Every structure is written in structure tokens, then in C-alpha cells.
Amino acid sequence: MMIKYIFYFLAFVSVFSALMVVVSKNPVHCVLYLIMCFFSIAGHYVLLNAQFLAAVHVIVYAGAIMVLFLFVIMLLNLNTQSEPHKSTWLKFAAAITSGLLLVILVGTLKGSETMVMPVGNPNAGLIKNLGNTLFKDFLLPFEVSSILFLVAMVGAVMLGKKEIK
Amino acid sequence: MISFLIYKTILVIVIFAVSLVVAMYSTYGERKIAAFMQDRIGPNRAGPFGILQPLADGVKMFMKEEIIPDVSNKALFILGPCIAMLTACMTGVVIPWGDAITIGGEKYSLQITDINIGVLYMFGVLSIGVYGVMIGGWASNNKFSLLGAIRASSQMISYEVAMGLSIIALVMMTGTISLKEITEQQAGGNWNMWNVVYQPVGFLIFLICAFAETNRTPFDLPECETELVGGYHTEYSSMKLGFYLFAEYINMFISSAVIATLYFGGYNFPFMHDLGLSENLITILGVVALFAKIFFFIFLYMWVRWTVPRFRYDQLMNLGWKILIPLSIGNIMLTGLITLLRQKYHF
Numbered sequence: 001m002m003i004k005y006i007f008y009f010l011a012f013v014s015v016f017s018a019l020m021v022v023v024s025k026n027p028v029h030c031v032l033y034l035i036m037c038f039f040s041i042a043g044h045y046v047l048l049n050a051q052f053l054a055a056v057h058v059i060v061y062a063g064a065i066m067v068l069f070l071f072v073i074m075l076l077n078l079n080t081q082s083e084p085h086k087s088t089w090l091k092f093a094a095a096i097t098s099g100l101l102l103v104i105l106v107g108t109l110k111g112s113e114t115m116v117m118p119v120g121n122p123n124a125g126l127i128k129n130l131g132n133t134l135f136k137d138f139l140l141p142f143e144v145s146s147i148l149f150l151v152a153m154v155g156a157v158m159l160g161k162k163e164i165k
Numbered sequence: 166m167i168s169f170l171i172y173k174t175i176l177v178i179v180i181f182a183v184s185l186v187v188a189m190y191s192t193y194g195e196r197k198i199a200a201f202m203q204d205r206i207g208p209n210r211a212g213p214f215g216i217l218q219p220l221a222d223g224v225k226m227f228m229k230e231e232i233i234p235d236v237s238n239k240a241l242f243i244l245g246p247c248i249a250m251l252t253a254c255m256t257g258v259v260i261p262w263g264d265a266i267t268i269g270g271e272k273y274s275l276q277i278t279d280i281n282i283g284v285l286y287m288f289g290v291l292s293i294g295v296y297g298v299m300i301g302g303w304a305s306n307n308k309f310s311l312l313g314a315i316r317a318s319s320q321m322i323s324y325e326v327a328m329g330l331s332i333i334a335l336v337m338m339t340g341t342i343s344l345k346e347i348t349e350q351q352a353g354g355n356w357n358m359w360n361v362v363y364q365p366v367g368f369l370i371f372l373i374c375a376f377a378e379t380n381r382t383p384f385d386l387p388e389c390e391t392e393l394v395g396g397y398h399t400e401y402s403s404m405k406l407g408f409y410l411f412a413e414y415i416n417m418f419i420s421s422a423v424i425a426t427l428y429f430g431g432y433n434f435p436f437m438h439d440l441g442l443s444e445n446l447i448t449i450l451g452v453v454a455l456f457a458k459i460f461f462f463i464f465l466y467m468w469v470r471w472t473v474p475r476f477r478y479d480q481l482m483n484l485g486w487k488i489l490i491p492l493s494i495g496n497i498m499l500t501g502l503i504t505l506l507r508q509k510y511h512f
Contacts, residue, residue, distance in 0.1 A: 028238075028241075028303065032241075032300070035296070051280060051281065051282045052282055052285065055282045055285035055286055055288070055289050056285065058289040058292065058293070059285065059288050059289050059292050062292065062293065063288075063289065063291075063292020063293060063295070063325075064292065064322060064325075067292075067295055067296075067299065067318055067322060070296075070299055070303075070318075071315065071318070071319075074299075074303050074311065074314075074315070075315075126281065127281060127282060127342065
């Protein structure tokens, strides 16, 4: 019962903050709302008994990536005056494409409420089970994705260097 | 259910109050220690030995005129110190302040919550802590504040990496990330040592990073007076400034508690089960032992502050990225190798 109310609260916060990300005029406010959105999603993870995912979500997304976002936006010092003017046909095209996206989303989700979800292990999100799954069943994809990260890191360092000797 | 809620509420309030009081008296301790190291007397006017000085400081902070810059973003300007204070108090939840106390046949654990991701929770809170400084610095609408905030947050992000890597070695060794279990594994007997004996390099890295995370000298670049006026809190006055300064002392207390828990046995003390004491007495002595360790580390923070001058900013970044991170990765590899050999040859 309690969990139900917590879920509704978190769902409200995440939808509200996600909307505010799009609606806010000030880019710094957008980033802060996005951080709030990430926190509420971390809350959803906790409700799903996936504490590890929640903690990592907060550390990586809310704690590291969004700080870099804030850095860039604070240093750019964006405000309403320096906002580039968008032409009418661009707005028109944006409205049409997002409308199409909405149609597709509604189409795919239609009838999903009658579907029965397969019930998995409710403790799959605990760190012990997650570790076992990652390092036993999905060892190769896990390692490959870590190599992907390494490549991205090396690439970032290369791009960040002033000159290559 | 109700008794559980009451007991947890009391525990939360007690730990919150203790954090605040310890932080309050850390300011007094800092001034006394600074005075001792510089051959002065220090605060001695308010009460005997100046013992009421923190109260006087607090009253002064509350009474000061509060100035909010005209052009700043008011909501965010207030939010900054709130986040700083909130995150400072949040970590205390997962620290095992003591073993269980038995009252009337019921066991009451002295840890607020033993979540199975204790260490990760700690890092999560740590990474939110950056926002207090950043939002405050940006909302001040002052270039010194912004520069200070950027310095603070880049410093905190950089040292968070090394800190996380140094803890990974410890987690590999203990096989758990619950702070309670890590403490219990360090319980005495049979030459079972504290983790610092097995992880000396990891401990040093963690300690250095803890200094950097709490913005203490030699890493207090964010509020470097000679370059940045007051850093991120230049525009703050009254109790909002007080919150920022106070959050630093709470952080110091909490990080000392974390260091004591992770590396120095937490509430364990030598021969705790060999003296024939009753369970409750052991628990109380354990709390005393934990606080003795915490006070030692708070003293260490102050000792270093009044001994070592601050780094230059490039030196700070070099230390973080080029020395501490490779060192902690080496430490992880060494720990892994030794763990593997131990499993193979059973020593």
C-alpha cells in the first residue's frame, strides 16, 4: 500500500521534472530539473528492488555526467538574448516529427495493459545476483562493452590534447 | 511496527544531534589546535577555556544581516547551502555507530540502516554534494564565485575517481559493500587485523582523497583567498555562509567516521571479547572506541591544515589524475593477485 503511494509520488515527480526540462527557459534550470528526474528514476529502481542500479544511476548520471553538463552550460552563460532564432518552417517540421513519434508510441503501447509480464527473480537487482549474472552468463558482452568505454576514453584524451607530437 | 519507527526516529535524531555537536566543537577544536601550533592561546573569553565559543559564533552568524545579491537567482542561491548541509548529514545513515544494544530482550542495532550497498550509497551522496557548491557559486552571479565553484567541483570529481578505485581494492578483499559487514570482519581475535594492515596503500589514497573531498588544506583551492576572494561562498552572508562552513565540519566528522569504519575496525577494539564483559558494555565501549578513532582523524585533519601549505592548482590535478589513480589501479591489481594466490595456496 505504502509502496503504491511512493510509486505515484515518484512517477509524478519524474513526469513533472521531465516536462520542466523541456519547458524551462533557463538552461541551468533545465539541467537541474533533469537531475531531479534522474533522482526520481533512481527511486523507481529502489522500488523495483534494484538498489545497485539506483546507486550507480545516481553516481554516474546525476553525479558525474550532469556535473559536466552544468559546467558547460554555466561557462557558456546562455540566456534568452543569445538564444538563436528558429525559423517558422523549422518549428513546423519539429511539430510534425514529434507528432509522428507520439503516434508511433501510442500505437506500440496500445493493448499493452492486457499483456502478462513474465515474473522474473524479484531479487535480480541485488548486487550479488547482478554480479553473478554479469560475470557468469554475460561475461563476454560485459568485457566487450568495457573495451568500448576504454576506446571512448582514449579517443576523448586524444581529442582533448592540444597537439599530437 | 510503531516501536520500530520510534526507535529508528530516536536513533536518527540522536545521530543528527551528535553530528551537529561534534561539528560545532570541531570549530572550537580547530581554533584551539591552530593556536597551540602557532604558540597562541586561542579563544578563551566565552565561558571557561572558551568552551562556549561555538555558541557565540553561531549566535553571531544568525544575527548578521542577510544579503542576497540583487541579480542572482534567488531560489538557487538559497538552494546551494541547503544541498551542502543536507548531503553532509546524509552519509551518517549507513555508518554502523556501534553493535546492537539489548534492552528487555530486544536487540537494537546502533546503525540506522544496513543497506547492502552501503559504500555505493556513500559515493552517491558524495557525488550529489558537488551540486551544493556548484549551484551556490553559479547563482551568486559573481565571477570569483563561479571560478571557485568550478574549481571545487572539478577537484571533487577528480578525487572521487581515485577514492572509488581505492575502495574497490578494499571491497575485493572483504567481498561485501555493506559497511556493517566490513566492520564485523575486522573484529578481533586470532590475529585478525584491521583493514589498514592489509590495505595500507588504499588507506593512504583514501585519506588523501578525503582531504580533497572535504576541501581541507592542502586542497582548499576552491576558497583560495589570495586568488578567488572567498571562492564559491564570496557572496554569501549570515547563516547561509554558516551552513557552507558548517557543512565542511560535518563532512570532516563523517569522513573520519568512514575512514575509521573502513580501515580502522569501526567500533571494534582490541581484546573486546576476551575481557569477559557483558554484551551491552562491549557495545558502549565500542561506541567510545569508534569516537576515539573519529576524534583522532578530526585531529589529523586539523594537524595537517596548520602544517602543510596549499598546493598549486596544476599540482593538485597532477596528483589526482597522474599519481593517485595509477597507484590505486596498481593497488587493485596487487590485491587481486594476492587474493587469487591465497585461494590457490590457502595461506
